[in-house]
Amino acid sequence: MKFKIILVIIVLGGFIIGARAVEAQEITWTQLEDDGFGDINNIRVTYLKVYSGNLLAGTTNEATGTEVWEYNGTTWAQINTDGFGDANNIILYNLVIFNGNLYAGTNNLTTGTEIWEYDGSTWSQVNTDGFGDANNISGNAMHVYDNKLYIGTYNLVTGVEVWEYDGSAWSQVNTDGFGDANNIYSDNFVTYNGNMLYGAANVVTGGQLWEYDGSNWTLLNGDGFGDVDNWESFSFYVDNSILYIGTWSDNDGIEVWTYDGTDFTQINPDAMGDVNNTTLLSIVKYHNILTFGIRNLVTGGEMWTYDGTDWDQVNTDGFGDADNTRAYSLTVLDYKLYTGTANDNTGGQIWVGEIADNTGPTYSNQSPAASAAEVNPSNDISIFIDDATWGVDSNNIDITLAGVNAVVDGVFQAGYSGSITSDGDKGYNVIINPDANLYYDQTVAVVVSASDVIGNATSTTWLFSTMETIPSLGIVVTPASAGGPNVRVVDEIGMQISSFFAYDSSLRMGLEVEQADIDADGVNEIVITPGTGVESRIKAFELDGTLMASTLAFNEGFTGGVNVATGDFNGDYKEDIAVTPIGAGGPNIRIYTYNTTSGEFELLDWFFGYSETFRGGANLAAGDLDANGIDELIVTPRGGMSPQVKVFSYNVVSQKFELADSVIAYQETYYGGVQVATGDINSDGNNDIIVAPFLNGGPNIRVYTLNSDSELELLDWLMAYDISYRGTLSMQVGDTDGDGYNEVVIAPKTLGDSTVKVLRYTTGSLQEVDSFMAYDEKFMGGVNLFVNDVDEDGFDEVMTSPASSGGPNLRVYDYETDAEILKGWFWVFPEGFRGGVNFGK
DSSP: OOEEEEEEEOSSSOEEEEEEOOSSEEEEEEEOSOGGGGOTTEEEEEEEEEETTEEEEEEEETTTOOOEEEEOSSOEEEOSOGGGGOTTEEEEEEEEEETTEEEEEEEETTTOOOEEEEOSSOEEEOSOGGGGOTTEEEEEEEEEETTEEEEEEEETTTOOOEEEEOSSOEEEOSOGGGGOTTOOBOSOEEEETTEEEEEEBOTTTOOEEEEEOSSOEEEEEOSGGGOTTOOEEEEEEEETTEEEEEEEOTTTOOOEEEEOSSOEEEOSOGGGGOTTEEEEEEEEEETTEEEEEEEETTTOOEEEEEOSSOEEEOSOGGGGOTTOOOOEEEEEETTEEEEEOBOTTTOOOEEEEEEOOOOOOEEEEEESOTTOOSBOTTSOEEEEEEOTTTOBOGGGOEEEETTEEEEETTEEOTTOEEEEEEOSSSOEEEEEEOTTOOOSSOEEEEEEEEEBTTOOEEEEEEEEEBOSOOOSSOEEEEESSSSOSEEEEEOTTOOEEEEEESSOTTOOOOEEEEEEOTTSSSSOEEEEEEOTTSOOEEEEEOTTSOEEEEEESSOTTOOSOEEEEEEOSSSSSSOEEEEEESSSSOSEEEEEEEETTTTEEEEEEEEESSOTTOOSOEEEEEEOSSSSSSOEEEEEESSSSOOEEEEEEEETTTTEEEEEEEEEOSOTTOOSOEEEEEEOSSSSSSOEEEEEESSSSOSEEEEEEEOTTSOEEEEEEEEOSOTTOOSOEEEEEEOTTSSSOOEEEEEESSSSOOEEEEEEEETTEEEEEEEEESSOTTOOSOEEEEEEOTTOSSSOEEEEEESSSSOSEEEEEEEOSSSEEEEEEEESSOTTOOSOEEEOO
16 A cells, blocks of 8 residues: 655644655644653654553653653653653663563663663662663663563673563573674564564674574574674564564665565665665554654655555655654554654654545445345345445444344344454455345335444445245234234245234234135235234235225124134135134124125125024134035034034025034033144045144044045044143144145144144054154243245145243244254244244134
């Protein structure tokens, strides 16, 4: 990356003195503090360090001693006494953090270097002056390696010494000068590939580079990279497993070398084309670009960047003042770049560079694309969010889909899942799975807003439309209790097709729901009747929630609840609606048909299924028992009378329902009521009648078939669970294995665990062929069932939901290799709902 540079000096009010175009971005340089912190004797700002979130600066002051200043983002304050109480401590060469405290190394030409520790309030000296040798005049280099603090000294007599500090005691870990008194000092250590490297200055042989593994020293390079004028490896930086090394050469100018663990390679033009660039003082990475600070005693210190290919100067020489001869100690804090200068005339200065980019994140690779049509509502939604300058703040990404919060502050909201993944280059790839929150035939607005890490915010919006084709069959669910008349239609993976309230949302009641093609258009409608406590209004909806028609099933004052079954009773290819009171209303059975011309329900017929005085309620089912293409209506008592199953057929001549046959399903004295379902169990082409006791009758499953004499006869029976079971069963019929023969699927609805069983009529008897635990074995809330081929794969899926408690956890089981296997599960209502879930059959 290249930069466009604007140089700014703030002295009294501030003014711009120079600018140089490079490309695209801008770096603005601003002087941060008064020259020399108001003291001309602070001729150099030799070291910068971030400590406890603030910027610290150490100076060179040959009059009163080195000073340490702290910047809190607003003001500067000196935090030491001048020279730490000794004016001979004239230079502070290094600051490093060890065990949470700050350590400083001084230059003292009289008694030797002093090492000072700062705990945030108090300074304490932690070594003897010069480590017992006054010739150790400076602690130039400081570094933490393997949980120990290391100091490299400046010693013109016997050579550099390296001292190790474990927090309590000091020990020298090298021979003086590494055996060569000409190795007089170094300004830096670095950790690379697990070892510590130290660059020793040697004006005779050229700088040497030594490696320490915690026990032994090894010479890596001993001849100034082949040039004796490279006196020292002055600065180090490790990036992407490559070590960058900057040299000091007063004769030929700086060189920059890389080391990959095997080879050394020079990567810069000598001295950047100016032999006065003599020392590479500091290296840091700023906005993913390596940045270098250089000493130039003629035209002023220079700042350069290297992007792996090109070198570019990113300041004017000396920041506009040739007396600013050095760019020391590059440091990054709060996305700004800091450097200190040496200026013998005005005092050292601190300059801060900032990329002047307030554009904020950009967006690309939206999927589905803008204006895309016929998008499957189950498809993922994705986008790339990038900010090449500052980087995207992943905690400040917000996304709405069709006006609903999908992501807030980088967190997926209920009903949504996905991933927010760094692209490795300051951006993020976002993938959203809408779960059950998009519909068919919907225009979806996607609104994405994000900010970079310094708060620059942007947003983008795009639209796409989902598929218009709504499935002919969905999974219809309603709260069993306490949840209101909320109807939701989902597909087999939980993708919401529609959601609506069938009645006033404030009502709290159960619903009876059937799916039926009442207008012969090849697509099922949703037929809904209310539970107890409200008027007996029948309603029919399209799968998308559009109301088609409604009518009162019984008198206005009746609020006893309505049972419902659907079937084509009159042979007009439209499914009709049969209703009867759940209880307290008498066995009044009414059949309504939908008039496609008027768009209204019409009464086809009505009759009493049992004695007019009976008040036990009735259950209904429909099925073509004689294979004539017209359904019969089957009626059973819910309780309060003998278990008489009745079959009624519609006479198209008289336009009346007539009793075709009846049978006592169990002992005549059993008054607990009868569950009923229909399906072709014995594969003769006729629907059969499957019954089970409603209450207190045991798990006695019986199958009745209409024989050649048009009479009901028992085909077989089976005790599906332990004979002691006295709860109510859920019961559905479907071809679960795709072989063309129907199975009976049952589960305890009350008083049992979640064991689902699959029964098949084979070799002349009803047999159990599979069983599985739909939920945790400890769950005793009962199971509701729905069996149908909702994914159109030729196999009827078995869907389960908790009848009460347990959460709205709908599970889909599919047949694989002689068993039902869990295909998937999802929440159909908010996860915390505990009112149970009913299926529309």
